[in-house]
C-alpha cells in the first residue's frame with residue numbers, strides 16, 4: 331500500500347480534493363493518508379464493499395473507548411445514544427424505531443410544503459444581489475426537519491446555531507474553545523428538547539416527535555436520552571448535508587450555464603451528489619483481525635471511506651470529473667450504504683428535486699457574481715457563500 335501526504339487544512343486542497351483522490355486511487359485498492367494516519371478506500375468498488383462489510387462498523391470497540399473528559403460530558407451524552415455511532419443490536423433497535431415514524435408516506439406528503447417554502451423565500455429576496463446559501467439553501471432543510479419534528483419555524487435560527495456548534499467538533503483543527511461550544515450547545519439543545527418531549531407526552535400531536543415517543547419495538551420504547559439524541563441527530567444530519575448539496579448544485583449548474591426543470595430534477599440531483607457530495611469521509615473500525623485487499627487489519631484498526639473519491643472513479647463513471655446531469659445514472663455513495671444508509675435520503679432527494687427547479691424557473695437570468703469557494707472545512711464539502719445577481 332502506498333503512502334500519501336496531504337494536509338486536510340490546506341486551502342487549495344479543500345477547493346479541489348479530487349486530483350489527490352485520483353493519485354491515491356491509481357495506486358491500488360487501499361492507500362495510506364499520512365496526515366490522518368488512516369488507511370483509505372478510494373475506489374467505488376472498495377467503498378461499496380466496506381460500507382456493507384459487517385466485520386467493520388462505526389461503534390468504537392469497547393476496549394478502545396477513552397474516558398470522557400468532564401467538559402465534554404454533555405456532548406457525549408448525546409453521541410453515546412446516537413444511532414449513527416452504534417452498531418447492532420442497539421443500532422438496529424433505534425433505527426427500526428425511527429423508520430417506523432419516518433415513513434415514506436409522511437415524507438412524500440411534504441412536497442407541497444417544500445414548494446411553498448421555496449416560493450416564499452424567493453418572494454422575500456431583497457435586492458438584485460443575494461447570497462443563496464443563507465437566503466435559500468439554509469432555511470429550507472432546517473425548517474422542513476424542524477416542522478417534521480414539531481418544532482416551530484421561528485426556532486430555526488437557534489437550531490442552526492446549536493447544530494453548527496456541535497458539528498464543529500469534527501473539524502480537523504479542534505480547539506478547547508470549539509469543544510466547550512459543542513458541549514454547551516449539546517446541553518442547551520437537550521434542555522430545549524426535554525421540554526418538548528414533556529409537552530408531547532402530555533398532549534401528543536401529529537408530528538414525528540409524538541410518533542417517536544409512541545413508537546415501540548418488541549415492547550421497548552426510546553428512553554429519554556435516546557429520544558433526545560435521535561431528535562438532535564435528525565436535526566443535525568437533516569440540514570447540514572442538504573444545505574451543502576443544494577449550494578454545490580446551484581453553483582455547478584450556474585457555472586456550467588445549465589438549468590434544471592421538474593423533468594430533469596431527479597437525474598440532476600443524483601449527478602450533483604456524485605460530482606460534489608457534501609460529506610467526503612467516514613470511518614469504520616475493524617471488529618476482528620482480518621486481511622482485505624492485501625492489507626492486514628487488526629481489531630480496532632480504522633479505515634476511512636472516501637465517498638467523494640468513489641464518485642469520481644473512472645472505472646464506473648466515464649469522464650468522472652465532468653458534471654453531466656444527462657449521464658446514465660449509476661449508484662453513487664453520497665448517502666453511504668449498508669446498515670447506516672442515510673435515513674433521510676428520500677427527504678433530501680425530495681427537497682433538492684422540489685427546490686432547485688423552482689429556483690431556476692423563477693429566476694432564469696440568475697448569474698454568479700463571484701466564483702464559489704468551498705469553506706475551509708474538509709469534512710463538510712460545502713460553500714462558504716453563494717452570491718448571485720438575479
Ligand code: HEM
Nearest residue numbers: 413414567568571572575612664665666670672673674678
Ligand atoms: C446517515 C449523507 C440528508 C439523517 C448518513 C450517511 C451519509 C449521509 C453518508 C451514512 C454515514 C456512514 O455510513 O457512516 C447524507 C446526505 C444528505 C443527507 C448527502 C443530503 C443530501 C439527511 C437528512 C436526514 C438525514 C435530510 C434526516 C432527516 C441521517 C441519519 C443517518 C444518516 C439519521 C444515520 C443512519 C444510521 O446510522 O443508521 N447520511 N444525509 N440525512 N443520515 Fe443522512
